[in-house]
Amino acid sequence: MKKIRYLSIILIFALASCGNQTDKKNKVILSETKEASCTNDPGHSYQLYIPAHNLDDQFPLLIVLDPHGEGNKALDKFVQVDSKPEMIMAASNLIQNNFPGYEQAISDLIEDVKSKFPVDRPRVFLAGFSGGARMALSFAGQHKVAGVIACGAFVNDQQLQTIHCPVYGLVGNGDFNFMEYANALLNPKAEEAPKVALNIFDGIHEWPDKLALKQAVQFMEYLPGLASNEERQSWFDQQTLLADSLFKAKSAMAASFIFRNLQILFPTGKENKKLKSKLDEIYSSEAYKKNKNTWIAELQQENKLRKYYMEALASQSLPWWMHEKDVMDMQLADPSYTKKALLKRIQSFWGIVLYSQVNSTLKKNDLMQASHLLQIYTLLEPANPDTWYYRALYAFKNNEDEKVGELLAKADSLGFSDRKRLESDFPGKYWMN
Numbered sequence: 001m002k003k004i005r006y007l008s009i010i011l012i013f014a015l016a017s018c019g020n021q022t023d024k025k026n027k028v029i030l031s032e033t034k035e036a037s038c039t040n041d042p043g044h045s046y047q048l049y050i051p052a053h054n055l056d057d058q059f060p061l062l063i064v065l066d067p068h069g070e071g072n073k074a075l076d077k078f079v080q081v082d083s084k085p086e087m088i089m090a091a092s093n094l095i096q097n098n099f100p101g102y103e104q105a106i107s108d109l110i111e112d113v114k115s116k117f118p119v120d121r122p123r124v125f126l127a128g129f130s131g132g133a134r135m136a137l138s139f140a141g142q143h144k145v146a147g148v149i150a151c152g153a154f155v156n157d158q159q160l161q162t163i164h165c166p167v168y169g170l171v172g173n174g175d176f177n178f179m180e181y182a183n184a185l186l187n188p189k190a191e192e193a194p195k196v197a198l199n200i201f202d203g204i205h206e207w208p209d210k211l212a213l214k215q216a217v218q219f220m221e222y223l224p225g226l227a228s229n230e231e232r233q234s235w236f237d238q239q240t241l242l243a244d245s246l247f248k249a250k251s252a253m254a255a256s257f258i259f260r261n262l263q264i265l266f267p268t269g270k271e272n273k274k275l276k277s278k279l280d281e282i283y284s285s286e287a288y289k290k291n292k293n294t295w296i297a298e299l300q301q302e303n304k305l306r307k308y309y310m311e312a313l314a315s316q317s318l319p320w321w322m323h324e325k326d327v328m329d330m331q332l333a334d335p336s337y338t339k340k341a342l343l344k345r346i347q348s349f350w351g352i353v354l355y356s357q358v359n360s361t362l363k364k365n366d367l368m369q370a371s372h373l374l375q376i377y378t379l380l381e382p383a384n385p386d387t388w389y390y391r392a393l394y395a396f397k398n399n400e401d402e403k404v405g406e407l408l409a410k411a412d413s414l415g416f417s418d419r420k421r422l423e424s425d426f427p428g429k430y431w432m433n
Contacts, residue, residue: 027052033079036090038112046109047071049079049089050117060123060146060226061113062089062217063106065132066207068417069096074129077207080214087125087217088117096418097131106139122146125220129153129207130177140165147223149216152205154180160195166223166264167196168216172203174344176352182299185253197261205348222265236262236271243278252288253295298342305346310353318375325380351381358390362397370394385416393425 031052038044051059066074071091078089090113095105110124127149128136137155140148141162148155148163151170154177155163171181184196197219201212208216221227222235243258259279266272282288312320328347331337354377361370374394377387392407404426408416416422 028054033075035093036112036116038108039115040108040112041105044092044094044105044108044112045071046093046113047075047091048113048117049075051086051088053118058118058120059086059088060125060220061110061119062087062125062127062220063109063113063136064089064091065095065106065126065128065135066091067097067129067131069093069099070417074132074207077210077213078127078217080210086221088113088119095132095135099135102135103139103142106135107143123226125149127151127213127216130205137163137167140167147220149213149220151208151213153177154184155196156180166220168219168261169196169198170208170212170216171200172206172208173200173341174202174204174348176205176345176348178341178345179299179302182295185295194260194263197264198257199261200257204344205352219261219265224265232265236266240274240278247282247285247287250287251291252282252285253291256282256288298339302342302345306349309346309350313353313357313373313376318379321376321379347380351384354380355386362390362393365397367394367398383414385411385414387411388414389416396426 029050029052032048032050034048035045036048037046053059062078064071064074064078069092071093075089075091078091090109092105092109095102095109099105106126113119114121123146125147126136126140126145128134129151130153133148133150133153136148137150137153137159139145141159145165147166147168149168149170152172152175154169154171155167169181169184171178178200181198181200184198199212199215201208203209207213218235222232224232227235239258239262243255246252246258247255256279259275259282263272263275263279266275312324328343332340332343354373358370358373358377361367361373370390371394374387374391377384378391381387388407388411392404392411395401395403395407408422408426
C-alpha cells in the first residue's frame, strides 16, 4: 500500500506537467478573478474566474460546490498558478451542506454565468467536495451536464443509472469515504468497461491539492469534442507510456487506473482495443492480484475497526480513548509502519461519527451523553472548529453562560464560519462579529 501511495503521487506530478497549453499571448481581455451575484437572486454571490480571451472566444463552464459555501477557498484550489485551465469557473458562496433547493440554486447559477460571460453553453461541468460532490452528482442525475468531478464523496450504483456523463472521482487515501471509491474497483464488475474515472491522492477528507485537481480538469478537457484529435492522441500516447512504466515498476493498480480512465476518453477505435489488451495483461498479473488482495484485506480490517470503535464510543471512558489515540499516534510516527493510510481513515471516521453523535445528543438535550462524547471529541479533534462550537452549544444548554462566548471565539479562531447555524442555535448576544 505504501508503494501505491508513493507512485500515485508521482502519477499526479507527471500527469500535471502534461496537457494542452493554450497560447495566452495577444489576448484582448486579460484573465480575471472576481465576485459576482446572480441577477435573479442578489443574495446568491459567487467567486468567478475568467481566462484571458478575445471577444469571440468561448469556454467551458465549471461550477464548483464547497460543502461550507466557501467559494473563494474552493475556487483557489482550481485556479492554477502556473497555467490556469481554459475554463470559466464559478464557485458558489451560498450553496452548502443541507441547503434547501440546491438544484434550483445550481440552475440559477449556471444560467446567470451563461448570460453574462462567454460560455460555450452545452459544455457545463460540475465539481464538488464532500457534500458538494453529493449535490453535484444528484444534480447531474436530473439535468444534462458535460461531466462531474466528485471529491471526497462518490457515486453509487443507483446514481450511475441516472447520470449520463463522465464522472471523475478524487479521494485521499486517508479519507473516511475511501471505501466508496475502492468498492468501485473491487466489486465483481470492476474490471469491465468503466463508467467512472478514479484517482487517489495522499491526503484525508479535504479538497485535493492543486495538482490532483489539475489532472481532473485535464481529464475533462480531453473528452471527445473539447480537444483536437491531435491533442487527444498526444495525451493518449503520454498516458500509456506512463502507465507502462508504472506496471513495469510493479505498481499494477496505479497503472490500471490510467488505462481505465483512458477507456472513458477513448470508448471506441484502435485506442480502445489497445487499452483492453493492456488491462487484460494487468488484471492477469501477479502484481495486480497482490495489490488488489492488499486493498481487500485492509478494507475488511477497516470495517471491523469501525464497528469496534462505534461500540467503544458508548462504553469506553476517556482514559481508554487516550490510550487508543497514543498507540495510533506512535504507529503513524513509525517510518516502518505500512498501514498509515488505514489509520488515517479510522481517525477521520472517529471525527465524522463524533460530529454526528454529538449533534444528535444535543438536539435531544441528552446532556449527560453529550458531555461524555464532547470529552472524546476534544481529545481526538482539538483543532476542529466544530468541536468547540458544540462545546459552546453544550455550555449554553447547560446554563453555563459565562463559558459560551469564550468557546465560540475559539471556534471562530479555528475557522468556524456558518453564520446561519450560529444564529439558529444561539441568541443574538452570542453572535460573532
